[in-house]
Amino acid sequence: MDYFLTEEQQMIxxxxxxxTEEKIIPQRAELDEKNEFATSIMEDIAKADLFxxxxxxxxxxxxxxxxxxxxxxxxxxxxxxxxxxxxxxxxLGIFPVLIAGSDEMKEKYLPVxxxxxxxxxxxxxxxxxxxxxSGIRTTAVLDGDEWVLNGTKQWITNGGESEIYSIIALTDxxxxxxxxxxxxxxxxxxxxSYGKKEDKMGIRSSATxxxxxxxxxxxxxxxxxxKGTGFITVMxxxxxxxxxxxxxxxxxxxxxxDEAVVYAKQRVQFGKPVIGFQAVQHILANMxxxxxxxxxxxxxxxxxxxxxxxxxxxxxxxxxxxxxxMAMKVTTDAVQVLGGYGYMKEYPxxxxxxxxxxxxxxxxxxxxxxxxxxxxxNKEYA
Amino acid sequence: MDIIVCVKxxxxxxxxxxxxxxxxxxxxxxxxxxxxxxRHALExxxxxxxxxxxxxxxxxxxxxxxxxxxxEAISCGADAGVxxxxxAFAGADTWATSYTLAKAIETxxxxxxxxxxxxxxxxxxxxxxxxxxSRMDLPYVTCVQKTREATDTGIQVERMxxxxxxxxxxxxxxxxxxxxxINEPRVPSLKxxxxxxxxxxxxxxxxDIGAEEQYIGLAGSPTQVVNVFSPEPRGDRRxxxxxxxxxxxxxxDQLKGYL
Numbered sequence: 001m002d003y004f005l006t007e008e009q010q011m012i013x014x015x016x017x018x019x020t021e022e023k024i025i026p027q028r029a030e031l032d033e034k035n036e037f038a039t040s041i042m043e044d045i046a047k048a049d050l051f052x053x054x055x056x057x058x059x060x061x062x063x064x065x066x067x068x069x070x071x072x073x074x075x076x077x078x079x080x081x082x083x084x085x086x087x088x089x090x091x092l093g094i095f096p097v098l099i100a101g102s103d104e105m106k107e108k109y110l111p112v113x114x115x116x117x118x119x120x121x122x123x124x125x126x127x128x129x130x131x132x133x134s135g136i137r138t139t140a141v142l143d144g145d146e147w148v149l150n151g152t153k154q155w156i157t158n159g160g161e162s163e164i165y166s167i168i169a170l171t172d173x174x175x176x177x178x179x180x181x182x183x184x185x186x187x188x189x190x191x192x193s194y195g196k197k198e199d200k201m202g203i204r205s206s207a208t209x210x211x212x213x214x215x216x217x218x219x220x221x222x223x224x225x226x227k228g229t230g231f232i233t234v235m236x237x238x239x240x241x242x243x244x245x246x247x248x249x250x251x252x253x254x255x256x257x258d259e260a261v262v263y264a265k266q267r268v269q270f271g272k273p274v275i276g277f278q279a280v281q282h283i284l285a286n287m288x289x290x291x292x293x294x295x296x297x298x299x300x301x302x303x304x305x306x307x308x309x310x311x312x313x314x315x316x317x318x319x320x321x322x323x324x325x326m327a328m329k330v331t332t333d334a335v336q337v338l339g340g341y342g343y344m345k346e347y348p349x350x351x352x353x354x355x356x357x358x359x360x361x362x363x364x365x366x367x368x369x370x371x372x373x374x375x376x377x378n379k380e381y382a
Numbered sequence: 383m384d385i386i387v388c389v390k391x392x393x394x395x396x397x398x399x400x401x402x403x404x405x406x407x408x409x410x411x412x413x414x415x416x417x418x419x420x421r422h423a424l425e426x427x428x429x430x431x432x433x434x435x436x437x438x439x440x441x442x443x444x445x446x447x448x449x450x451x452x453x454e455a456i457s458c459g460a461d462a463g464v465x466x467x468x469x470a471f472a473g474a475d476t477w478a479t480s481y482t483l484a485k486a487i488e489t490x491x492x493x494x495x496x497x498x499x500x501x502x503x504x505x506x507x508x509x510x511x512x513x514x515x516s517r518m519d520l521p522y523v524t525c526v527q528k529t530r531e532a533t534d535t536g537i538q539v540e541r542m543x544x545x546x547x548x549x550x551x552x553x554x555x556x557x558x559x560x561x562x563x564i565n566e567p568r569v570p571s572l573k574x575x576x577x578x579x580x581x582x583x584x585x586x587x588x589x590d591i592g593a594e595e596q597y598i599g600l601a602g603s604p605t606q607v608v609n610v611f612s613p614e615p616r617g618d619r620r621x622x623x624x625x626x627x628x629x630x631x632x633x634x635d636q637l638k639g640y641l
Contacts, residue, residue: 008576011576012572015570015572019569044568044569047568047569047571048569048571048572050572062572062573
């Protein structure tokens with residue numbers, strides 16, 4: 001379907017596709033098997049200027065929006081959701097600066113992020129604070145000219161690989177969510193270290209690690225925005241980042257559909273290619289229908305967000321749920337179409353199905369997204 | 383360091399067919415790409431420029447549409463593109479091509495280093511690089527798999543050999559042809575693509591470079607193609623199965639059949 005991309009948007013899509021074809025696809029199986037972070041591919045992505053897409057022009061970026069990021073992420077996810085996740089997580093980690101940071105803070109971080117020389121990560125989740133983000137225990141106390149952070153963040157994408165971390169901590173634990181603030185912590189800060197590296201079912205070319213802050217001292221000016229506004233910034237961050245996760249779903253599902261159709265045309269059973277059987281055709285047809293519906297919703301949501309409306313939470317959650325549930329279903333169906341071959345690691349759909357699962361879980365489970373959509377509906381019809 | 387990279391637009395080798403009627407290359411509907419070896423030459427030039435400063439100029443001889451590979455090179459980090467294009471160049475073999483490129487480089491002016499791909503995947507001669515160096519009286523090394531230290535006056539390189547590699551030191555200016563092992567070419571960057579779109583490609587004709595008629599194009603080409611043909615498909619092949627002894631028996635039986 002033609003989505004009427006501008007010349008610049010098409011260029012972004014083409015560039016991401018070239019990275020996928022030339023750099024990601026040849027390496028993805030090995031990175032997956034070795035559970036290895038895709039450092040060289042991240043460097044290739046940086047050289048191609050893709051890290052600069054969403055950074056404003058005055059900070060050396062291309063000044064693109066959510067839609068431009070979605071186009072790049074979709075193409076990268078066609079190659080590997082692990083790599084695309086690492087790329088997306090860097091954006092997620094710096095969004096708080098973009099949304100609430102001072103000019104000085106933007107000047108410090110955004111140009112290096114745009115160049116792709118340093119990557120970022122987002123530190124919200126803790127052992128007891130997943131879907132219920134208000135359960136975080138990490139604290140930050142001002143001591144003279146420094147903030148002192150204590151706590152452990154869990155399952156942080158790009159942990160140990162990034163140099164810049166946005167960390168959500170309580171500056172006033174008695175106020176609960178209203179007492180949270182965001183801090184920029186950097187690799188090498190005193191008292192900041194990395195803990196356990198996770199061994200995951202999928203997206204194994206991405207790094208998922210604990211961040212440990214033990215009397216971690218950082219300069220006073222690393223506070224993002226005003227004290228106590230952390231959760232508002234987190235919610236705004238997630239509103240603009242969720243379509244990115246949704247786009248990983250459509251890129252992944254496109255890759256799975258491509259594999260399934262190509263296989264179904266080649267595989268001969270009962271004397272003809274299996275695509276000639278209606279039972280197989282209908283599986284493929286449903287995959288294609290659901291994929292295109294999801295793409296239309298994700299693109300629509302991203303363009304809605306780029307128009308800077310007052311309310312974007314509902315569409316942002318809707319596209320995340322729909323596209324990622326679709327990706328789980330389409331990748332599972334692709335394995336079914338390939339049958340026994342699909343279940344083997346020699347064929348890429350096995351990895352695609354494993355990679356799909358996380359999309360329904362991270363950046364807010366799909367159950368939490370439905371809660372959010374329900375609450376928004378409740379407000380709308382008040 | 384100022385570097386010139388010679389690039390050629392070629393038909394994508396994934397899709398090479400001969401027209402069965404005329405026995406010439408079927409170009410219709412076949413995508414034209416930058417010769418793959420030249421992409422490695424360009425990458426090496428751009429990385430040297432990034433380390434040492436200077437300028438990378440890409441040069442191609444070809445029809446007007448070859449401008450596309452020059453723009454692609456600019457999107458990958460080259461600074462300027464020069465296309466030598468003239469109907470009079472048509473039908474050039476490697477002798478006439480190296481003459482034409484040498485004249486073009488004289489017109490471009492000063493440089494420290496020329497990079498070429500080892501060979502082009504359409505003609506597969508590997509002659510233009512060395513031919514160009516000889517015409518310009520430059521020291522050259524073919525099949526470079528690595529550039530080592532480079533300074534303003536010299537460069538040390540590794541030349542790929544069957545049984546390892548040679549280490550060679552060259553004074554500058556010089557010419558190098560590269561193999562694919564030398565590097566991993568980058569994907570064109572977004573900013574590079576935007577620059578390439580706006581870039582002005584210099585187009586030089588035979589007169590602009592002062593090329594003499596008798597040395598260019600078909601007239602300047604001693605190589606004459608007598609015949610081009612698709613080889614006959616090989617005959618039926620049989621795969622013998624079973625134990626080694628059984629396979630040998632089958633093979634002997636088969637051979638006896640030919641006696």
